Amino acid sequence: MSVKQKRFFLSEDEIPRYWYNIQADMVNKPMPPLNPQTKEPLKPEDLYPIFAKELCHQELDQENAWIEIPEPVREYYKYWRSTPLVRAYGLEKALGTPAHIYFKNESVSPIGSHKLNSAIPQAYYCKQEGVTNVTTETGAGQWGAALSYAAKLFGLEAAVYQVKISYNQKPYRRSIMQTFGAQVTPSPSMSTRAGKDILTQTPNHQGSLGTAISEAIELARTTPNCKYTLGSVLSHVSLHQTVIGLEAEKQMEMAGEYPDIVIGCFGGGSNFAGICFPFMRHTIKEGRKTRFVAAEPASCPKLTRGKFQYDFADEAGYTPLLPMYTLGHKFAPANIHAGGLRFHGAGVIVSQLLKDGLMEAVDIPQLETFETGCLFAQAEGIIPAPESCHAIAAAVREAKKCIETGEEKVILFNLSGHGLVDMASYDQYLAGNLMNYDLPDEVIEKSLGDKQA
């Protein structure tokens, strides 16, 4: 009879009471965001018109390593946290690897991904400051769904601008947002100046994240008691996501192991930060030898092939200038199915860490991600989100190396979400309709050449 434990949980008492702010421990701090007009470093106050004040301070906090999780946020975390740390015995067996593979299963959250970890505190701080309405943009809808539910929890009205083509082609996540009571508007819309301008020029415009961001920011700026929220890239979002790694650290202790390699998929960087930063503090402070691997799509390789420079976070150039690895803010990634990873730049913290050699990055072609997703589904029963397949693929590459070397390396990856609302993508893969995308150097050079500042 087996005595192998498959899943590790924390009691509700053990759910973290603080988020970990790695900025305080970094030797080289991230360079400051700049006001695009004045080129002056941004102060928290500069962000007040858009974000809840507390979030503006968290964004730029380089002093406090531990930020207390408000008790009402922690109460709602209990609705699904701790998430299980799972020993992937099924995957190990399928691969025949001596590696010990673990994954943190963030797919068990109510909306199916890690996004809720930040949506709830963002909604909470808004409510605390007297805000009544929140707004955001969403593409496929993971972040929009998280914000819609979080807003409902705190009695806020949520208005979500969803990229029009996703609104029409991926109605499931739109319905999820509407079930949570959110108002969902296809973008570009006639409800904002930005939307009207685009529709006047191009009446059948199918939308883009850049446009949806512009519309949401405009709504926040022009509506009393309304704030904008963002689901990745920013430092305060990464901060909230550290609840993932802090739990995983305690759970790995329960399993009696410590990871040699920690892996996350990479879009703007928040789920990667969430699983990695708590472990990375032992590398920074105690010199622990752990590899941190960001897995990005080969078709959107900002970490592996981009350039470290100041750039805008959005296509239209409305945001502050951020010091980051980027493919250029006008970069148009191929239409891969991991929509959450189709972003041209990396958050400022991760960019600095990569520059300093504290982490590494790999790029994965689309077909390899779905092949690995099917393997994982059959071995562990969970159909992973196309985004999460990148992390699994990177983990599988490492586990396969262990077959050759015979090493029993301990590999931990973050399963950021499930793919049950992305089955159309799997359908396309199984039908043989998906492809990899070549990305010639010239395309990247040209995109980076579109200077902004």
Next chain:
Amino acid sequence: MSVKQKRFFLSEDEIPRYWYNIQADMVNKPMPPLNPQTKEPLKPEDLYPIFAKELCHQELDQENAWIEIPEPVREYYKYWRSTPLVRAYGLEKALGTPAHIYFKNESVSPIGSHKLNSAIPQAYYCKQEGVTNVTTETGAGQWGAALSYAAKLFGLEAAVYQVKISYNQKPYRRSIMQTFGAQVTPSPSMSTRAGKDILTQTPNHQGSLGTAISEAIELARTTPNCKYTLGSVLSHVSLHQTVIGLEAEKQMEMAGEYPDIVIGCFGGGSNFAGICFPFMRHTIKEGRKTRFVAAEPASCPKLTRGKFQYDFADEAGYTPLLPMYTLGHKFAPANIHAGGLRFHGAGVIVSQLLKDGLMEAVDIPQLETFETGCLFAQAEGIIPAPESCHAIAAAVREAKKCIETGEEKVILFNLSGHGLVDMASYDQYLAGNLMNYDLPDEVIEKSLGDKQA
């Protein structure tokens, strides 16, 4: 600071080692299934050509109250079990009820519902007996998805006949089955005699569960080493599902409470049996006063408006005759979105228990189920399957009674699955396109009048 515990888990050691067979404890045993030709009571051997032998014996076992869960099955249960018992603080607050509401969250299983609890042992027993291929039918695809994954775990080939209209209109669950490696065929198909006959008569036939059952049974009968499997109605399926209630019993102890009312939605009866039977044994053996409530759709009210008589389990009349509450095996339920509850009859055990007054039943109109589903989603974050909404609606009715009486009743219901792959139904509800269905007595009388035996 709150100390209220939200979720209760068992350690992997505490996951049940035995299923509970209520047949052994029933004072009035279920009447025997009959051979439709000879009208003789069925013996296990009569079922051997179709089902794995061990399952045939479990089906008719009225002796052994406890059936050991094979260790490999228990190992796979660990992939997602124990499922959380959740105190629905959010729902209680939304209703303003003094009742204590708990739900067992079976939606956290890899395929999103309770179906895997029986798919895994069914695949296991097949494998043990040298079977290489399994087959089944599926409508919306919950059971087909569960069997596809379970088959893969034990290295069996799975062939699923999916009702053609669902195959085309609900491609998500088809893709889930295919991702798990199953061969999915729209039914009626040209691969069986039964399918060919129907297609010859009606070339554009859109399929029905009855036809798909016929095709799957024919495949099992005509293929070496191939067995048929079924996801509900039968007694061995209910047996496997008792793992739900056995866990819940221990978890309610952790919460320091015992349910006054236990509720499950009702299609063929297996998830209802799963949550109720373990608690019902204390009613049978110790006289504990607990109410057991089956929640069925108003448009398919076999328990509340059907008749107890021998009837076929399938439309075509290929199965043994079963003693059950039925609307007649030719009954065509309205096209409600809770596809899993659109079945004309109830399992033989539940039918006997209802006849003996050990349980009760309520019927819920479709609009109330979706209204309750949205309320639950906003309060607890989980979008429930349309089927599960029936259980929630029954629980909400009871909780509202407690507002009037001031009683702090303890209500437990089974959340049999999530609705993330059913968002098209919510979409229709939110758009105001759904309706309730009147079901005149004459329709039921006419359906029951189609005599069979």
